[in-house]
Amino acid sequence: MNIQGKTALITGASRGIGRAIALEFAKQGAQRLLLVARDRQRLAEVAEEVESLGVEVVTLAIDLGQPVAVSIAIAQAWRDHGPIHILVNCAGVAHQAPFLQTRLPQVQEELATNLIGMYTITRLIARRMVAQQEGAIVNVSSLMGKLAAPTMATYSATKFAILGFSQALRGELAAHNVKVVALLPSLTDTDMVRNLQWFRWIVPITPQRVAQALVAGLAKGSNEILVGWQSHLAVWCNRIAPWVMEKILLLAAPLPRNQRKPYPELREAGAISR
Template identity: 55%
Template sequence: MDMKGKTALVTGASRGIGRAIAIELAKQGASYILLIARNLPKLKEVATEIRAYGAQAIPLSVDLTEAKAVNIVVAQAWNDYGPFDLLVNCAGIASQSNFLQSNLGQARAEISTNLMGLYTVTWLVGRRMASRRRGIIVNVSSLMGKVAAPTMATYSATKFAVVGFTQALRHELAPYDVRVVTLLPSLTDTDMVREFNLFRGLVPLSTEQVAQGLMTGLKSRNVEITIGWQSHLALWVHQFVPQLMDAVIRFTSPAYNRSTPTYPRPRGI
């Protein structure tokens, strides 16, 4: 995809992969880049970086779990800076814990942001793209959306859901000439994961590698863009030798590298 003169909306743009993608879009020649996240000061910092590349950056602070607020922001942005040529759904949160020790409130927050937040933005933008019969939607999933990771059950569940949602949407929007793509990076070095207990032997990608991989994948018209040799290898093993993949997960996972705790009998929620 040639981004010169195009308009893009990136969620989760205040940090990590979203920030790197927004900056890469500016380097690729996009004219307008709309930045969505909750942290307005961080968005303004990213906007300043983007403007150095000659693109117009518009920070838009909104909580994606607040559907009415998102509706207002997207509608106003479409009227003021649209139509959007590209939507990148990158907003997401993650927590790490053994399932039996997990916090239900945190699980709800992950599902609300990673799945329903993405769903809401896609619904609002996708309808507009379909009406003009043009546009690209990129939903950022993860290698954990294909190969589930112990200690990351909720995150994996949301990312599996994103893969399925994107596959269905790809077929539904094809008659409207709207392209829908899944981005599948492996573990990436972001502030979100730096406090996690990582899987042994896993080498994180840089956010710049993910952003550049997305651009390359969009130009090659892949429907699923897998980033990193570790992702390609894991997916191959998972497909053709699933028992080996299970053994690798058990050997490398932090969930299997500590003593098994004892839990009290649950009395309800």
């Protein structure tokens, strides 16, 4: 899909990857961008940057966890600003903790934002895209949607779910000329992850690189867009020798040394392979 002349709605647009995608779409000649986030002030700052590139901007300061408010906002935006050609579901949160130390409110927040919020807005816009027989939906998953990692159990679960959701939706909407794409960045240097304990040996990528990979993937017609050589290497390794990749993830995780010992199944798999 060519970005030029299109109208795109981007959630989580006030910072990080969402902000970078908004700026990259503007550089690629998008006609209009609808930017969604909860932080009104940050949205205004991003809108100012986008407008400086000559692109019309509409800001929607809404909480995706409020279905009624989201429904009203989308209906008004579609009525006032015309059809939306591209939806980018980028809003997300991440909490890090060993599973036995996780707190239910944080788990609920991840599920509500990463999954329920995405479902809510996607359902509203997908119906309209089907009616106009045109559109593209981009769901931002993660490398952790392919490889679950210790200390990120719920986050990984939501990102795996986004891949499954995208695959199912792709099959259902293909006949209506609506494309569904999953974007899978690896560790990205954003505000969201700076307070997390990073995994050993992982080199973070920039949000700008993720946005550029998305534009390139849309132009190629890709269904899944992996970002960065580390992502491709990790997925390849997981296909060839999943037990090795699982051991690497365990060793790389920010866990105390006594919790990073390979568990029996991995030791047995290693012995068998030798």
